[in-house]
Amino acid sequence: MRILVTGGGGFLGASVCRQLMARGDTVLALQRSPAPELEKRGAQVLQGDLSDPSTVLEAIAGCDAVIHTAGKAGAWGAYEDYHAINVTGTEHVISACRAHGVSKLVFTSSPSVAHGGGDIEGADESLPYPDTFASPYPATKAQAEQWVMAAHGESLSTVSLRPHLIWGPGDPHLLPRLVERAKRGKLVLPGGDKLIDTVYVDNAAEAHLLALDALGQGREVGGKTYFISNDEPLPQKEIIQKLLATAGVDVPIKAISPAVAGAAGAVLESAWKLLGIRSEPPITRWAAEQLSTAHWYDISAAKRDLGYRPRVSIEEGLQRLSRHLAGHP
Numbered sequence: 001m002r003i004l005v006t007g008g009g010g011f012l013g014a015s016v017c018r019q020l021m022a023r024g025d026t027v028l029a030l031q032r033s034p035a036p037e038l039e040k041r042g043a044q045v046l047q048g049d050l051s052d053p054s055t056v057l058e059a060i061a062g063c064d065a066v067i068h069t070a071g072k073a074g075a076w077g078a079y080e081d082y083h084a085i086n087v088t089g090t091e092h093v094i095s096a097c098r099a100h101g102v103s104k105l106v107f108t109s110s111p112s113v114a115h116g117g118g119d120i121e122g123a124d125e126s127l128p129y130p131d132t133f134a135s136p137y138p139a140t141k142a143q144a145e146q147w148v149m150a151a152h153g154e155s156l157s158t159v160s161l162r163p164h165l166i167w168g169p170g171d172p173h174l175l176p177r178l179v180e181r182a183k184r185g186k187l188v189l190p191g192g193d194k195l196i197d198t199v200y201v202d203n204a205a206e207a208h209l210l211a212l213d214a215l216g217q218g219r220e221v222g223g224k225t226y227f228i229s230n231d232e233p234l235p236q237k238e239i240i241q242k243l244l245a246t247a248g249v250d251v252p253i254k255a256i257s258p259a260v261a262g263a264a265g266a267v268l269e270s271a272w273k274l275l276g277i278r279s280e281p282p283i284t285r286w287a288a289e290q291l292s293t294a295h296w297y298d299i300s301a302a303k304r305d306l307g308y309r310p311r312v313s314i315e316e317g318l319q320r321l322s323r324h325l326a327g328h329p
Contacts, residue, residue: 002026003212004063006050006093007070008043009035011173012108012166015205016067017043023209030059031070050089053096060096065104065215067208068093068148071141073173075287076272076280079136086140087147094151104215105148106208107160111197111227111297112290113142114162119294121195125225125301135286145225152223157215161207163228164297167243168201168317169324175243182244182251189253190261192237194294197229200317203310204228210306219305226302230310230317233296242314246322258292 003020007013008029017038020027027043029035035045048055050070060066072085090107097105114123115138116130129146133139145160152158167174181187207228214221234242237253244251265288268281302308312320323329 001064002028002062004028004030004060004066006030006066006068007108009033009038009045010069011170012163012201012204013067013069014038014170015168015201016069016208017041019202019205019209028059028063030056050092051084053092056089056092057096057099060093060100060102063100063102065106065212066093066097066102067106067108067212069108069208071108071144072137074137074280075135075284076269077136079139082136082140083143086137087143090144090147094147094156097151097156101155103155103157104212105151105156105158106211106215107145107148107158108208109145109148109160109162109225110138110141111162111164111295112138113145115290115293115295117289117293119194121294121296122298124298125227133286134289135284138286149223149225157222159211159215159221159223160225161204161211161228161302162225162297163199163204163207164295165196165198166201166204167198167321169321171201171321175247175321178240178244179247179249182249185251187240187251187253188256188261189237189240190256190258190288190292191294192253192255193235194292195233195296196236196239196294197231197233197296198239198314199229200310200312200314203230203312206311207302207306207308210308214306221305224301224305226306226308227297227299228302228308229297229299230312230314231299232310232314234314236291239314242318243321246318247325258288261288261292264288
């Protein structure tokens with residue numbers, strides 16, 4: 001198949017591209033920045049912005065399927081910036097798929113689209129969207145996911161995946177942020193004992209290939225959403241310490257109350273907006289909410305419908321990450 005991967009040069013997208021090429025698919029990768037490593041492996045790299053409909057239309061021409069991993073992530077920023085990429089960009093992908101007769105679309109969503117602020121312990125996909133969100137990221141991803149689900153029909157089959165806290169070699173987000181915070185001398189957590197799910201990057205990528213294949217096999221996955229994880233929930237404090245250990249970092253983790261974390265997030269958000277500071281505050285209300293609560297999921301549906309099984313355990317993934325950070329293949 002000829003497959004376009006939006007965000008193909010990103011952390012998850014690059015793993016998706018590598019796995020597609022390894023099995024013989026022709027891969028095009030669309031993102032805003034160059035991706036020389038992908039080009040070396042044989043992918044056709046296209047540079048462009050999802051907010052430009054003509055760019056998306058041109059990129060999807062001639063493709064059999066699209067895996068839409070691109071999006072604007074983060075805990076801070078203007079709603080309009082998130083909406084332009086996550087919502088409008090997704091609308092452009094759907095429109096281009098329809099214009100070119102592309103029959104399959106796999107969308108990368110987030111479990112945060114179903115997180116209303118309390119503990120989530122073993123919930124499945126029946127969990128509803130909350131009425132309000134504490135950050136533009138989950139709000140716009142929820143809108144985009146609903147667009148993708150509504151687009152499912154006879155001519156275009158769609159499916160949405162919700163991988164939770166992706167990590168592994170090449171991670172530009174989670175581990176670097178943890179290391180940066182740890183270098184200040186200590187980490188502060190309002191929910192260190194709360195169980196959370198994570199997923200190793202290659203497992204998350206494989207789930208996308210399984211979803212793509214399931215759409216082409218007549219299985220009843222179209223128009224559905226699926227939580228994706230390593231199916232190994234751990235206390236938040238424990239997984240953070242394990243990840244930091246791969247980078248040779250050992251730092252004390254101090255507990256604070258969720259109320260204090262939430263109040264700090266609200267105060268800092270107000271100060272940042274008042275002063276016009278563009279950088280992300282040390283903590284936001286949404287980050288405090290995420291750090292204060294349990295969030296782990298029942299992935300039985302992904303196992304049943306997609307045939308998903310996390311091949312790389314957390315322990316093996318940590319070993320791979322440690323070797324990668326040490327410069328070993």
